Amino acid sequence: xxxxxxxxxxxxxxxxxxxxxxxxxxxxxxxxxxxxxxxxxxxxxxxxxxxxxxxxxxxxxxxxxxxxxxxxxxxxxxxxxxxxxxxxxxxxxxxxxxxxxxxxxxxxxxxxxxxxxxxxxxxxxxxxxxxxxxxxxxxxxxxxxxxxxxxxxxxxxxxxxxxxxxxxxxxxxxx
Amino acid sequence: xxxxxxxxxxxxxxxxxxxxxxxxxxxxxxxxxxxxxxxxxxxxxxxxxxxxxxxxxxxxxxxxxxxxxxxxxxxxxxxxxxxxxxxxxxxxxxxxxxxxxxxxxxxxxxxxxxxxxxxxxxxxxxxxxxxxxxxxxxxxxxxxxxxxxxxxxxxxxxxxxxxxxxxxxxxxxxx
DNA sequence: AGGAAATCGGACTCACTAAGTCCTGATTCT
DNA sequence: AGAATCAGGACTTAGTGAGTCCGATTTCCT
Numbered sequence: 556x557x558x559x560x561x562x563x564x565x566x567x568x569x570x571x572x573x574x575x576x577x578x579x580x581x582x583x584x585x586x587x588x589x590x591x592x593x594x595x596x597x598x599x600x601x602x603x604x605x606x607x608x609x610x611x612x613x614x615x616x617x618x619x620x621x622x623x624x625x626x627x628x629x630x631x632x633x634x635x636x637x638x639x640x641x642x643x644x645x646x647x648x649x650x651x652x653x654x655x656x657x658x659x660x661x662x663x664x665x666x667x668x669x670x671x672x673x674x675x676x677x678x679x680x681x682x683x684x685x686x687x688x689x690x691x692x693x694x695x696x697x698x699x700x701x702x703x704x705x706x707x708x709x710x711x712x713x714x715x716x717x718x719x720x721x722x723x724x725x726x727x728x729x730x
Numbered sequence: 731x732x733x734x735x736x737x738x739x740x741x742x743x744x745x746x747x748x749x750x751x752x753x754x755x756x757x758x759x760x761x762x763x764x765x766x767x768x769x770x771x772x773x774x775x776x777x778x779x780x781x782x783x784x785x786x787x788x789x790x791x792x793x794x795x796x797x798x799x800x801x802x803x804x805x806x807x808x809x810x811x812x813x814x815x816x817x818x819x820x821x822x823x824x825x826x827x828x829x830x831x832x833x834x835x836x837x838x839x840x841x842x843x844x845x846x847x848x849x850x851x852x853x854x855x856x857x858x859x860x861x862x863x864x865x866x867x868x869x870x871x872x873x874x875x876x877x878x879x880x881x882x883x884x885x886x887x888x889x890x891x892x893x894x895x896x897x898x899x900x901x902x903x904x905x
Numbered sequence: 906a907g908g909a910a911a912t913c914g915g916a917c918t919c920a921c922t923a924a925g926t927c928c929t930g931a932t933t934c935t
Numbered sequence: 936a937g938a939a940t941c942a943g944g945a946c947t948t949a950g951t952g953a954g955t956c957c958g959a960t961t962t963c964c965t
Contacts, residue, residue, distance in 0.1 A: 615962025677848030790933025
């Protein structure tokens with residue numbers, strides 16, 4: 556089952572939340588409260604996103620996080636790479652020779668590169684703005700909001716089952 | 731780092747090998763020897779592929795495995811689903827309502843479905859025949875052949891480092 | 906100047922699952 | 936009948952994702 560990690564899942568939720576109100580900075584406790592994600596986790600991911608250049612931070616009392624760039628300049632592939640370290644299935648990429656012993660006679664190379672490229676382009680074609688776009692900021696603020704479902708998942712009676720974190724991470728049955 | 735499991739990686743190697751000589755059945759020890767993959771693992775994966783309908787098996791002394799269908803009727807998405815159980819990143823699929831609490835107000839749904847679809851189509855667009863296609867069967871038989879690189883990887887001085895099995899499983903840096 | 910409230914960076918534990926092995930039984934050919 | 940093969944589990948081990956926590960640093964406010 557190929558799926559993204561919870562960290563990435565959370566990351567999308569956090570970024571989406573921040574993108575909902577451009578320019579406004581939020582700190583970790585605020586984001587944790589709104590998304591119903593555990594604070595240490597939120598903090599960890601925010602730090603990571605800063606290091607990866609997707610967020611900018613401001614320290615101190617009135618500190619917080621905000622998007623490093625406009626939400627329509629950040630696409631899903633970038634977010635995935637920042638959080639997962641990389642995106643897809645094979646190592647056979649044009650840019651990295653020497654990684655694969657089979658390079659010289661590998662017949663699978665071409666098709667896999669095609670697959671990788673298609674996957675990457677699909678991910679690059681979706682911006683954070685689109686992901687957050689239709690959310691009325693009001694809803695996100697008051698609501699269950701963007702990560703509303705997490706409340707239920709988070710408050711369940713100690714249920715460490717294999718429930719995808721936000722419901723984002725999961726699977727695809729053919730179609 | 732999103733990547734497929736070794737099991738899937740191995741599965742592709744085995745299927746590609748079988749596709750290289752259509753109609754000819756091979757048993758688990760033969761496949762293990764040619765691909766340099768550990769026999770128990772090979773056996774395990776072959777059994778799985780039979781259960782998933784990609785391979786057909788014949789028991790007994792002259793038993794073995796062969797493709798259940800023509801290699802150009804099997805595509806990568808199918809193989810991935812058979813081995814990974816599922817293919818991609820999100821659970822928000824049209825066919826499965828109720829899986830996600832956020833369904834009603836989820837703004838991320840549309841774009842993620844687009845991503846999922848694109849990924850799936852990329853995978854569905856590559857057939858096993860293409861993956862195996864350009865391999866001269868001769869080479870696969872004598873050669874290092876399709877899984878030749880595994881010899882080196884498998885015979886290394888006890889190195890359980892994070893080396894991708896065949897070099898197939900790995901990552902994509904943007905491009 | 907000093908305290909409060911943030912972020913930053915890292916080390917750490919725990920649990921789950923992928924990876925791999927092995928054993929027993931069922932089937933088929935010679 | 937016997938040998939070779941697939942079938943279907945149970946089982947062990949190692950790696951990593953998930954989550955927590957702490958000390959250090961920076962910044963605002965009084």
